[in-house]
Amino acid sequence: LPGVVAEVFVTEGQRVQAGAPLMRLRTDQMAATEAQARAGVAQAKAALNLADISVRRMRELSQSGAVSRQELDAAEARFAAAQAQRELAEATLASAQIQLRDATVTAPFAGTITQRSVEPGEGVSPAVGSFVLAQLDAVYVELAVPERLRSGLRVGQTVAVTVDAEPGSQFAGKIEKIQPAATVSSRSFTVKVRVPNAQRVLRPGAFARGTITVAVRSGVLQIPEQAVLVTAGNPVLFVVQNGRAVRREVALGERQGGHVEITSGLTAGDVVIVDGQLGLTDNQLVAPRAP
Numbered sequence: 001l002p003g004v005v006a007e008v009f010v011t012e013g014q015r016v017q018a019g020a021p022l023m024r025l026r027t028d029q030m031a032a033t034e035a036q037a038r039a040g041v042a043q044a045k046a047a048l049n050l051a052d053i054s055v056r057r058m059r060e061l062s063q064s065g066a067v068s069r070q071e072l073d074a075a076e077a078r079f080a081a082a083q084a085q086r087e088l089a090e091a092t093l094a095s096a097q098i099q100l101r102d103a104t105v106t107a108p109f110a111g112t113i114t115q116r117s118v119e120p121g122e123g124v125s126p127a128v129g130s131f132v133l134a135q136l137d138a139v140y141v142e143l144a145v146p147e148r149l150r151s152g153l154r155v156g157q158t159v160a161v162t163v164d165a166e167p168g169s170q171f172a173g174k175i176e177k178i179q180p181a182a183t184v185s186s187r188s189f190t191v192k193v194r195v196p197n198a199q200r201v202l203r204p205g206a207f208a209r210g211t212i213t214v215a216v217r218s219g220v221l222q223i224p225e226q227a228v229l230v231t232a233g234n235p236v237l238f239v240v241q242n243g244r245a246v247r248r249e250v251a252l253g254e255r256q257g258g259h260v261e262i263t264s265g266l267t268a269g270d271v272v273i274v275d276g277q278l279g280l281t282d283n284q285l286v287a288p289r290a291p
Contacts, residue, residue, distance in 0.1 A: 001025065001102045002125040005118055010131070012116050016107045022131055023118060025103040034100050037093040044082070044089035051075075051082035111135045114204060136200040141173060143210040144188040152214025153178050159193045160211040163202060171195050171202065175212070221266060222259040227274040228252065238280050240271040240288045247282040 173195035253261030
């Protein structure tokens with residue numbers, strides 16, 4: 001409903017209940033239109049009453065032959081027109097009353113005013129938003145998950161969520177929806193996570209990260225990714241044996257948090273060179289030191 005703002009009842013950050021007034025538009029013109037429509041209804045009812053009396057009299061006179069059929073038809077037509085005019089007047093009044101009622105904008109649901117873009121005296125229209133009302137008791141986080149991990153995702157899985165705006169805090173959520181198709185540009189699937197937000201510290205638009213445990217494996221051998229060298233053949237690394245750098249070809253598995261899984265070519269307890277290995281040759285003497 002377009003109009004001029006008379007009052008604004010809320011501020012940003014304020015929590016409101018469903019039906020609470022947010023703002024009121026000026027109603028002087030609307031009230032005048034409503035009064036005019038109400039007078040139109042009264043006038044239409046009076047005209048209908050007069051047409052009803054006239055047609056009843058014409059029907060009585062027609063039975064005795066005192067008036068012609070043509071005169072009776074004209075009276076019936078005037079009565080029908082008066083009925084239509086009353087219905088039109090009542091519809092006009094209803095429309096004016098709806099506008100008057102809608103001059104007070106209310107909250108459609110309980111939530112928090114996260115944005116207010118209007119002040120008293122400003123013009124508003126339905127095409128431009130005046131408020132952003134958010135339901136913050138629970139928020140939704142959208143995560144991009146690489147396609148290679150898609151098979152491990154399930155609705156209902158627990159997700160650990162962190163946001164830059166709340167450093168050091170972690171929030172637990174659950175997967176509610178998994179996009180059926182991957183995003184072509186990133187080859188990832190969008191996962192929608194519902195996160196309870198009883199304290200309302202999470203805000204719409206914040207950047208979030210999520211950790212989803214898709215599988216748990218024990219006995220996994222991992223090393224820092226920087227220890228692995230990429231060659232024309234298989235990935236290689238250097239281990240220390242008897243004071244010498246020994247070159248090993250390895251097979252890689254999953255990567256996570258700067259570490260990579262070694263599925264073959266390395267055993268637990270091997271001392272792996274993670275820095276300075278670029279210039280090494282196989283069986284070269286080295287003096288390893290702890291990082």
